[in-house]
Amino acid sequence: MAYTDPPLIELRGLTKGFGGHEVLKSLDLTLPPGVHALLGPNGAGKTTLVNILSTLTPFDSGSARVLGLDVRRDRRRLQGLISLTGQYAAVDERLTGAENLHMMGRLFGLSRRDTAARAADLLERFELTAAAGRPAGSYSGGMRRKLDIAVGLIARPRLIFLDEPTTGLDTRSRQTLWDEITALAADGTSVFLTTQYLEEADVLADRIMVLNGGRIVADGTASQLKERVGGSTIQLHDRHGRVVQEIATRGSALEVSRRLADLASERPDVQVTVRRPTLDEVFLQLTGREAA
Numbered sequence: 200m201a202y203t204d205p206p207l208i209e210l211r212g213l214t215k216g217f218g219g220h221e222v223l224k225s226l227d228l229t230l231p232p233g234v235h236a237l238l239g240p241n242g243a244g245k246t247t248l249v250n251i252l253s254t255l256t257p258f259d260s261g262s263a264r265v266l267g268l269d270v271r272r273d274r275r276r277l278q279g280l281i282s283l284t285g286q287y288a289a290v291d292e293r294l295t296g297a298e299n300l301h302m303m304g305r306l307f308g309l310s311r312r313d314t315a316a317r318a319a320d321l322l323e324r325f326e327l328t329a330a331a332g333r334p335a336g337s338y339s340g341g342m343r344r345k346l347d348i349a350v351g352l353i354a355r356p357r358l359i360f361l362d363e364p365t366t367g368l369d370t371r372s373r374q375t376l377w378d379e380i381t382a383l384a385a386d387g388t389s390v391f392l393t394t395q396y397l398e399e400a401d402v403l404a405d406r407i408m409v410l411n412g413g414r415i416v417a418d419g420t421a422s423q424l425k426e427r428v429g430g431s432t433i434q435l436h437d438r439h440g441r442v443v444q445e446i447a448t449r450g451s452a453l454e455v456s457r458r459l460a461d462l463a464s465e466r467p468d469v470q471v472t473v474r475r476p477t478l479d480e481v482f483l484q485l486t487g488r489e490a491a
């Protein structure tokens with residue numbers, strides 16, 4: 200029989216509440232290695248799930264396995280294979296960027312030489328080489344975030360959890376982080392990220408899960424989610440190419456062709472395009488809320 204890797208993440212009936220308020224309601228999920236995004240509005244339970252999977256928060260019932268290890272029973276072993284970065288930074292503000300990386304490398308048992316090489320490489324990749332000798336407390340928000348992720352990567356984790364990695368960052372820092380996350384994935388590191396940005400999920404993730412009301416209400420690739428909502432929108436353009444009107448349809452050939460035939464007889468010269476729903480519209484329909 201061929202050897203197959205265990206799933207990256209496997210949840211069965213995972214339930215978690217805080218003081219009688221059920222935040223995660225019997226989640227079932229199996230994810231292969233890759234880049235996965237957990238999307239949801241504020242308070243949906245994203246951080247709670249990430250904290251459970253990274254062994255920080257206990258859960259009430261069900262089971263959770265990460266990299267084939269039981270999150271409760273194999274906690275210590277699992278901690279050596281994953282890293283968590285995000286809302287609560289592991290960075291020590293009094294130490295320089297380089298010192299933070301060295302400290303973490305040694306803490307994870309890397310040799311002095313390996314730590315130094317790895318730290319230099321990560322500083323370079325995250326464009327922090329010039330700032331490496333400055334205390335992290337003097338870094339901008341974007342630089343700190345990058346250092347935080349670099350620190351999490353020093354021990355070459357097999358899976359990295361990124362909790363809202365780009366919230367509050369400017370466009371350039373966000374793009375640098377996206378490039379790094381893509382490069383990580385290309386190196387074979389799996390990523391489980393939470394985000395409130397649809398574009399982030401669309402750009403980075405192989406698979407997107409939408410968490411709402413304690414349940415996963417959608418799960419698939421960006422295009423599968425768009426298909427699920429269905430429908431097509433006919434867009435009317437002015438002569439400069441600007442969209443001046445949108446007509447929503449349910450997407451059947453019959454309905455779209457009828458609408459187009461009506462338009463053709465009323466306004467024969469109008470320019471039109473037909474587009475699929477955006478991830479934004481999917482999110483709104485699934486959660487009843489606008490995305491960030």
Ligand SMILES: Nc1ncnc2c1ncn2[C@@H]1O[C@H](COP(=O)(O)OP(=O)(O)OP(=O)(O)O)[C@@H](O)[C@H]1O
Nearest residue numbers: 217218222239240241242243244245246247248395
């Ligand atoms: N330690 C805690 N004690 C009590 N309630 C908590 C605790 N942690 C989280 N909650 C509650 O659980 C719910 C989910 O919170 P969580 O932080 O997981 O959501 P989130 O999806 O990450 O939201 P955000 O996008 O705002 O970070 C919220 O209602 C929150 O108030």
